[in-house]
Amino acid sequence: MCNKSRSRLQCKGDVLVSIVVPVFNIDKYLPKCVESILNQTYKNIEAILVNDGSADNSGNICDEYASSNKKIKVIHQVNSGSAVARNAGLAIANGKYVYFLDGDDWIKENAVELLVECAESDDVDVVLFDSYYAVDEGGSLLHEDDWFIRKNVYSKMHAKEMFCEMLANKEYYHATWLTFIRRDVLLSKNIRFPEGMMHYDDALFNFWLFMCSGVVVHLSKKMYYRRLRQGSVTRSALTLRNVKCYSYLVREVSNYLKQESELYLRKTINAFANYFYGLAIDALETLDDQNKDVIAMYSELIKLGNSIDINKFGSLTLQNFDDAEYVIWYGAGRRCLYMADLYPEAKPNEIWDINAESIGSIYDTKVLLPDFNRLSLNINLLFVVCVDSPQVWKCINSNCNEFGFVNLCSWEDIAIFCKYRRLQEKIKVNMGEV
Numbered sequence: 001m002c003n004k005s006r007s008r009l010q011c012k013g014d015v016l017v018s019i020v021v022p023v024f025n026i027d028k029y030l031p032k033c034v035e036s037i038l039n040q041t042y043k044n045i046e047a048i049l050v051n052d053g054s055a056d057n058s059g060n061i062c063d064e065y066a067s068s069n070k071k072i073k074v075i076h077q078v079n080s081g082s083a084v085a086r087n088a089g090l091a092i093a094n095g096k097y098v099y100f101l102d103g104d105d106w107i108k109e110n111a112v113e114l115l116v117e118c119a120e121s122d123d124v125d126v127v128l129f130d131s132y133y134a135v136d137e138g139g140s141l142l143h144e145d146d147w148f149i150r151k152n153v154y155s156k157m158h159a160k161e162m163f164c165e166m167l168a169n170k171e172y173y174h175a176t177w178l179t180f181i182r183r184d185v186l187l188s189k190n191i192r193f194p195e196g197m198m199h200y201d202d203a204l205f206n207f208w209l210f211m212c213s214g215v216v217v218h219l220s221k222k223m224y225y226r227r228l229r230q231g232s233v234t235r236s237a238l239t240l241r242n243v244k245c246y247s248y249l250v251r252e253v254s255n256y257l258k259q260e261s262e263l264y265l266r267k268t269i270n271a272f273a274n275y276f277y278g279l280a281i282d283a284l285e286t287l288d289d290q291n292k293d294v295i296a297m298y299s300e301l302i303k304l305g306n307s308i309d310i311n312k313f314g315s316l317t318l319q320n321f322d323d324a325e326y327v328i329w330y331g332a333g334r335r336c337l338y339m340a341d342l343y344p345e346a347k348p349n350e351i352w353d354i355n356a357e358s359i360g361s362i363y364d365t366k367v368l369l370p371d372f373n374r375l376s377l378n379i380n381l382l383f384v385v386c387v388d389s390p391q392v393w394k395c396i397n398s399n400c401n402e403f404g405f406v407n408l409c410s411w412e413d414i415a416i417f418c419k420y421r422r423l424q425e426k427i428k429v430n431m432g433e434v
Contacts, residue, residue: 013044015044015096015116015120016045016094017042017046017098017116018046018048018089018183019037019046020048020101021037021101021102022052022102023051023059023062024082024085024103026056027058027061029227030061030104033101033103033105034047034065036106037071037101037107038069038071039109040107040113041109041110042110045112046093047065047071047072047073048093049062049065049072049073049103050077051074052077052081052082052084052085058103059076073092075088081201082193082201083197083205087195096184097181097182097183098186099112099115099179099180100177100179102177105225106224107223107225108223108224110223115127115180115223118217122217125159125182125216126159126179126180126182126185126209126210126216127179127218127219128180129178129218129219129220129221129223129224130150131149131175131177131178131226132224132226148173148175150169150218150220152171153218154166155217156215157216158214159214160210160265162210162216163211163265163268167272168268169390174207175202176202179209181209185212185214189208194248197248198245199241199242201245203276204252207253238286239287240284240297243283243284243287243301244297246279246280247280249276250277250308251304251307253272257270257273257308273308274308274412274413275412277301277304277305277308277416278416280304281301281420284297284298285422298430301423302420302423302427305420320382320407321382321413321414324380324382325380325381326380327346327347327348327349327350328350328384329348329386329411330351330370330383330386330392331352331385332352332367332386333353336353336386338411339386339411339415340365342415343414343415344363345421346418350365351365351366352368352370353368353370354370356369372399372400372405373403375403375405377404380407382407383405384409384411384413385408385409385410386411396408
């Protein structure tokens with residue numbers, strides 16, 4: 001939340017903002033994006049359109065805008081991917097602030113004004129903001145979900161602290177297009193988009209940004225319109241390249257982890273790496289397991305899991321998971337149903353929920369009211385929290401500590417463990433061991 005104690009700044013336009021737009025085969029959508037830049041209430045803007053080897057009319061549209069408006073610069077390059085395009089735009093940017101806008105999306109007309117005002121008044125390196133979730137190809141708002149909309153208040157704080165808080169609240173989004181950045185942070189720390197990834201290059205870019213920035217703030221306003229369309233990179237079918245991109249991200253994050261000394265941050269970064277490790281396994285499981293390259297990737301992911309030591313800094317290990325004699329899931333909502341559907345091998349002995357009486361059973365496991373008093377300390381007990389609320393987690397953790405139960409984990413931890421075990425089984429099958 002931006003500083004409300006200061007009087008509202010009068011944006012006189014003395015601060016230049018560079019907006020970099022990667023463009024690839026989006027001639028149908030590009031004009032709306034560019035017009036949203038030109039129609040900003042804040043006028044001291046340069047727009048850098050990077051045509052990434054488009055085969056349609058996108059390149060011509062870029063040139064037409066540049067010829068009629070001196071605010072617009074155009075770069076034409078052979079098709080190299082959005083990361084290379086963004087880096088090319090950044091290389092010629094002159095603004096105090098830089099913002100990366102996707103060419104098939106658009107922003108509200110007062111977005112830049114509010115972002116500059118917030119960045120200048122709070123003197124921060126980064127301003128985060130929110131988005132309308134999805135619009136259809138015609139530009140109509142489909143629905144307004146809570147994805148890309150943060151419900152919690154995040155005051156001005158250090159970037160690493162913000163990273164931890166947002167991840168804990170399930171509100172960390174690696175979308176570069178929701179990130180307004182002081183350009184000298186990128187230059188002084190040599191932060192660039194990793195080229196060649198194709199997928200999730202923005203996730204790694206934003207991770208480096210959070211690890212290297214100073215003070216950041218969240219502006220709780222929805223100012224971005226995200227268009228979901230068939231054929232975009234984020235909606236394309238998964239391939240082996242996706243798996244390799246996820247794996248590369250995990251390795252890079254894990255390498256950074258080795259130099260971080262603060263324990264809580266290490267735990268958070270490790271959870272972040274685990275999330276993408278899980279995505280790598282998910283993507284791999286959709287591919288043909290008879291393909292030799294896919295089979296080889298199973299072994300690579302096992303090695304990667306061993307190298308990052310999944311959940312290394314938590315209280316739970318794979319051995320704890322395997323040795324558990326009695327398992328209790330807390331929460332009988334959508335996370336519980338998700339786990340029961342996808343990971344039946346982790347089936348609990350009991351499910352606890354405060355609304356147990358109205359639920360009955362889930363897949364022949366009775367749902368009971370929480371009751372720590374009837375549990376025995378003589379068995380190897382494992383608690384799995386199947387809710388996302390940080391408040392519920394803290395409450396359960398407090399109760400477990402009070403009653404002496406130490407094996408507490410999240411549903412994400414169990415999902416990772418199950419995926420890892422499935423990888424091992426796949427390798428055994430392909431090696432003819434079972």
